[in-house]
Amino acid sequence: MRTETGIDPVLRDFQPSGLVDVDIGELATIQEGIVNDAQLVTLGLSRKAIQRRVESARLQRIHRGVYAVGHRALSPRARSRAAVMACGPGALLSHRSAAVLWGLMRCSQTRSEVTVPGDRARRIPGVQTRVSGRLAPQDRTVCEGIACTSVPLTLLNVAAVENRRRLERACDEAEVQRRFDLAAIEELLGRSRGCRGADRLRSVLEEHAIGTTLTRSVLEERMLELCRASGVPPPLVNEPVMGGSGRWHDVDFLWKEQRVIIETEGGAFHSTRRAVERDRRREADLVRMGCRVLRVTWSQIEHEPENVVLMLRAALPG
Numbered sequence: 001m002r003t004e005t006g007i008d009p010v011l012r013d014f015q016p017s018g019l020v021d022v023d024i025g026e027l028a029t030i031q032e033g034i035v036n037d038a039q040l041v042t043l044g045l046s047r048k049a050i051q052r053r054v055e056s057a058r059l060q061r062i063h064r065g066v067y068a069v070g071h072r073a074l075s076p077r078a079r080s081r082a083a084v085m086a087c088g089p090g091a092l093l094s095h096r097s098a099a100v101l102w103g104l105m106r107c108s109q110t111r112s113e114v115t116v117p118g119d120r121a122r123r124i125p126g127v128q129t130r131v132s133g134r135l136a137p138q139d140r141t142v143c144e145g146i147a148c149t150s151v152p153l154t155l156l157n158v159a160a161v162e163n164r165r166r167l168e169r170a171c172d173e174a175e176v177q178r179r180f181d182l183a184a185i186e187e188l189l190g191r192s193r194g195c196r197g198a199d200r201l202r203s204v205l206e207e208h209a210i211g212t213t214l215t216r217s218v219l220e221e222r223m224l225e226l227c228r229a230s231g232v233p234p235p236l237v238n239e240p241v242m243g244g245s246g247r248w249h250d251v252d253f254l255w256k257e258q259r260v261i262i263e264t265e266g267g268a269f270h271s272t273r274r275a276v277e278r279d280r281r282r283e284a285d286l287v288r289m290g291c292r293v294l295r296v297t298w299s300q301i302e303h304e305p306e307n308v309v310l311m312l313r314a315a316l317p318g
Helices: 019-029 037-042 047-055 077-087 095-102 151-159 164-176 182-190 198-207 217-228 273-286 298-303 306-316
Strands: 035-036 059-063 066-069 112-115 125-130 140-145 148-149 235-244 246-257 260-265 292-297
Touching: 019 035, 019 125, 019 306, 035 037, 035 077, 037 047, 037 260, 047 059, 047 151, 059 077, 077 095, 077 148, 095 112, 095 125, 095 140, 095 148, 095 151, 112 140, 140 235, 151 164, 151 182, 151 198, 164 198, 182 198, 217 235, 217 246, 217 260, 217 298, 217 306, 246 273, 260 273, 260 298, 298 306
Parallel strands: 112 125, 260 292
Antiparallel strands: 035 066, 059 066, 140 148, 235 246, 246 260
């Protein structure tokens, strides 16, 4: 496989032993079990030899010219690598697939999303291909050994295919991981006028406090949605607060000015006697610092959201 620079970056650093099957196994180990035609030819196999290995199931065809070595039980990351290989030179894992690779979001989508340069992409079963004629050198990078879009372009692509809240979470995660580069994002937006998702990403940059709403559960996400829908001031999420003992505690939601804390309770995690005692000690420590600690359960959010909103408004006057 040749890249835009003409050299396969994996083979550039690969030291072949001269034993073809050993080398194929070593290369597959580096690439989550995936190899492609060009790599196999470079290692010394002819086209006929590749075909014989396919017929004997030593190579399992995943896409045209892309194979798994010995079996088809591939990890999601291996399938992403195979998709990028199948799309040819210059292809980049992108959109939700790139966001998952970077660790910016979770996604149940089974098809890998790949962006290719130019204005036309061939259709590949199991791969969602997109084309772009605007890719700049800074939009390209490698994550976990897979060619993919940079974090700024990944966030712009997420803005194009996901709702605002999912984009906020991806931005929050990028900030927590110290991958959020505001200058690079603004440079990208400056040359992406008219691109789908650009307005949504700009809006998030202008209105959202990046890094402050990274929820850790579905329950916390539902609670944050309820806060926003009720029109109360936005809380800080999973924020460290020092208790009266001097010990720091991560609280689910904090209104700093009002010193109000909301803790959500999902059930099993808080249901044992030891867990209840731990929560009460933690709550007492926070109260010693002048905080008011309120608790909200899944059942309340699911069945009595109006009562939760009334409690919030009473606890947060003005």
